[in-house]
Amino acid sequence: MLAADGLVKRFHSRTGPITAVDHISIAVAAGEVLAFLGPNGAGKTTTIKMVAGLIRPDQGRVVVDGVDVTGRPALAASRLGAVLEGSRNLYWRLTCLENLIYWGTLRRLTPAVARQRAGELLRMVDLEDRQHNSVQTLSRGMQQKLALCQALMHRPQLVLLDEPTLGLDFASAEAIKATVRQLGTEGVAILLTTHQMDVAQQLADRLAIIRAGQLVLTGRTEEVLTRYSRPVWRVTAGEAFSAGQLAAARTLGWPLEQPTPKDLLVTPPEDDPAAIYRLLDVLRPAAIRLVERHQADLAEVFQQVVSGGGEAL
Amino acid sequence: MSSLLVAEWRRMVIDLVRYPLETVSMMVVMFAVFAGMFFGAHYLTAAPISGPNLSGVVIGYTVWTLVMNASGFMGYSIQNETQNGTLEQVMLAPWHTVQIFLVRGVMDILEMLLPVLVVLAALIALSGAKLDWRLLAAVPALMTIITAWGIGLMMAALALLFKRMNQLQLMIQFALLFVIIAPVATIAGAWGHVLGVLAPLSVQVSVLHATLAAAGHGASATLWWEAAADMVLWFVAGYWLLTAADHLARQRGIIGHY
Numbered sequence: 396m397l398a399a400d401g402l403v404k405r406f407h408s409r410t411g412p413i414t415a416v417d418h419i420s421i422a423v424a425a426g427e428v429l430a431f432l433g434p435n436g437a438g439k440t441t442t443i444k445m446v447a448g449l450i451r452p453d454q455g456r457v458v459v460d461g462v463d464v465t466g467r468p469a470l471a472a473s474r475l476g477a478v479l480e481g482s483r484n485l486y487w488r489l490t491c492l493e494n495l496i497y498w499g500t501l502r503r504l505t506p507a508v509a510r511q512r513a514g515e516l517l518r519m520v521d522l523e524d525r526q527h528n529s530v531q532t533l534s535r536g537m538q539q540k541l542a543l544c545q546a547l548m549h550r551p552q553l554v555l556l557d558e559p560t561l562g563l564d565f566a567s568a569e570a571i572k573a574t575v576r577q578l579g580t581e582g583v584a585i586l587l588t589t590h591q592m593d594v595a596q597q598l599a600d601r602l603a604i605i606r607a608g609q610l611v612l613t614g615r616t617e618e619v620l621t622r623y624s625r626p627v628w629r630v631t632a633g634e635a636f637s638a639g640q641l642a643a644a645r646t647l648g649w650p651l652e653q654p655t656p657k658d659l660l661v662t663p664p665e666d667d668p669a670a671i672y673r674l675l676d677v678l679r680p681a682a683i684r685l686v687e688r689h690q691a692d693l694a695e696v697f698q699q700v701v702s703g704g705g706e707a708l
Numbered sequence: 709m710s711s712l713l714v715a716e717w718r719r720m721v722i723d724l725v726r727y728p729l730e731t732v733s734m735m736v737v738m739f740a741v742f743a744g745m746f747f748g749a750h751y752l753t754a755a756p757i758s759g760p761n762l763s764g765v766v767i768g769y770t771v772w773t774l775v776m777n778a779s780g781f782m783g784y785s786i787q788n789e790t791q792n793g794t795l796e797q798v799m800l801a802p803w804h805t806v807q808i809f810l811v812r813g814v815m816d817i818l819e820m821l822l823p824v825l826v827v828l829a830a831l832i833a834l835s836g837a838k839l840d841w842r843l844l845a846a847v848p849a850l851m852t853i854i855t856a857w858g859i860g861l862m863m864a865a866l867a868l869l870f871k872r873m874n875q876l877q878l879m880i881q882f883a884l885l886f887v888i889i890a891p892v893a894t895i896a897g898a899w900g901h902v903l904g905v906l907a908p909l910s911v912q913v914s915v916l917h918a919t920l921a922a923a924g925h926g927a928s929a930t931l932w933w934e935a936a937a938d939m940v941l942w943f944v945a946g947y948w949l950l951t952a953a954d955h956l957a958r959q960r961g962i963i964g965h966y
């Protein structure tokens with residue numbers, strides 16, 4: 396649905412030229428959610444705006460649903476919807492319903508169709524009872540939900556979300572996440588940026604991490620998490636392990652740590668599926684509460700990739 | 709194009725109805741101004757309230773305010789949207805930037821013209837005055853507005869690139885006032901004449917005056933052609949400039965920056 400190839404964008408600031416985006420290629424298929432991550436100033440917003448046609452790339456090209464964004468901007472624009480970072484995306488003096496009808500009609504719906512679609516979307520995000528309130532009277536979370544509805548009025552096949560859950564409370568963030576998932580199942584391609592790694596981990600089918608304008612990691616979310624997981628097992632007991640149990644565990648000859656008296660971190664040989672049973676055997680009769688293999692979460696991966704070398708692609 | 713017109717029309721109507729105090733106070737001010745013209749002349753000169761002078765003043769004033777709006781509104785709209793953070797969404801709509809802001813300019817003129825007509829009708833009914841005007845005068849009036857839209861597109865181009873330009877806008881509008889009041893089109897000498905013709909608005913206003921002059925035989929064919937050519941020139945220049953500014957703003961990544 397989206398194919399961006401070799402995007403480059405340089406800006407001229409007072410301190411000299413900055414390469415905000417340096418040869419970035421990303422693709423998002425229909426029904427797929429791609430989380431586009433990176434520290435502040437990495438070039439996420441610049442990339443999103445290039446995809447939307449609001450910034451013209453110096454090099455490279457963006458194709459949305461087979462339409463070249465630079466070549467046929469109006470046609471490409473009719474196939475995508477965006478909630479942009481920070482900007483309010485809505486007219487504050489108009490009501491929720493009036494806003495949705497305006498943005499829908501501006502994108503070529505008839506007012507009647509726009510009204511119907513607006514009703515549908517307001518119902519979906521639970522803002523029906525607010526439809527006649529002006530946007531300035533809504534809370535931040537409600538505004539953000541409405542901004543998302545605004546982007547969906549014309550049923551775009553590609554949706555761009557720049558930090559959609561920034562500053563939202565739990566319930567509002569959940570509502571946005573639920574909507575994103577729903578869109579995914581309807582076959583909409585979604586490109587989102589966020590600094591909230593849990594949000595990305597929950598929503599994304601695929602990840603792209605950029606640093607200083609360059610892609611440093613891409614891949615399917617589970618694959619990336621697995622790749623960054625270490626073969627370390629944590630065994631947690633109800634009370635401190637005894638000296639005898641500890642000594643017995645050491646006889647196995649595997650790397651072992653005891654971060655707290657009740658926790659053991661053990662790295663058994665990866666090719667031995669029975670290893671963990673042998674460990675539990677020697678620990679008998681400790682009151683084991685929990686046995687788990689280390690599973691990287693996205694925050695750890697991000698930390699490593701962004702601060703460490705990562706694997707430049 | 710029609711859905712763009714519908715969208716902007718609806719937004720204008722909502723705005724008029726949503727803030728009745730703004731709409732009503734605007735009409736009260738207009739009423740006061742026009743009433744001053746209708747009755748003021750009468751008290752000063754004891755002449756009957758009507759005649760070509762009154763028509764000239766009323767129509768001249770109306771066209772003048774429309775010109776101010778047509779030349780200023782699009783730039784103002786861009787500054788406003790930039791400040792409110794909605795410009796990027798507007799520029800994401802499936803229309804050429806010029807189309808969008810031109811339609812907004814048209815709606816702004818309608819928003820202004822409709823109350824003017826209501827107020828004038830009320831005053832004519834109240835005073836029993838008669839306005840001397842001809843349907844034909846609508847043509848040079850429209851030509852004047854279209855020329856002013858050309859300038860409006862240029863101001864929009866500047867607003868897109870420079871964001872804050874209130875002072876500049878005031879200066880340009882002052883220059884327009886000068887061009888309209890001074891009979892630039894009648895400057896002597898061939899080059900002076902060319903210059904006068906190239907200056908925006910003054911030729912169109914000359915045609916308007918000639919058409920309105922009761923005893924006159926209207927504007928000469930040459931003047932009409934000059935007015936038309938001048939209108940096309942300024943409108944196309946505005947169109948071109950805003951298109952170029954749009955391109956440059958996307959190039960520099962400054963759409964929506966404030």
Ligand SMILES: Nc1ncnc2c1ncn2[C@@H]1O[C@H](COP(=O)(O)OP(=O)(O)OP(=O)(O)O)[C@@H](O)[C@H]1O
Pocket residue numbers: 406407408413414415433434435436437438439440441442480960961962965
């Ligand atoms: N119009 C512009 N002119 C000059 N420099 C710009 C412009 N837009 C962005 N930049 C610079 O480009 C770089 C990338 O900015 P961008 O906004 O894309 O980062 P980001 O990844 O979205 O960051 P954040 O997480 O803070 O939103 C930054 O160094 C920024 O200062």
Ligand SMILES: [Mg+2]
Pocket residue numbers: 439440441480557
């Ligand atoms: Mg950003």
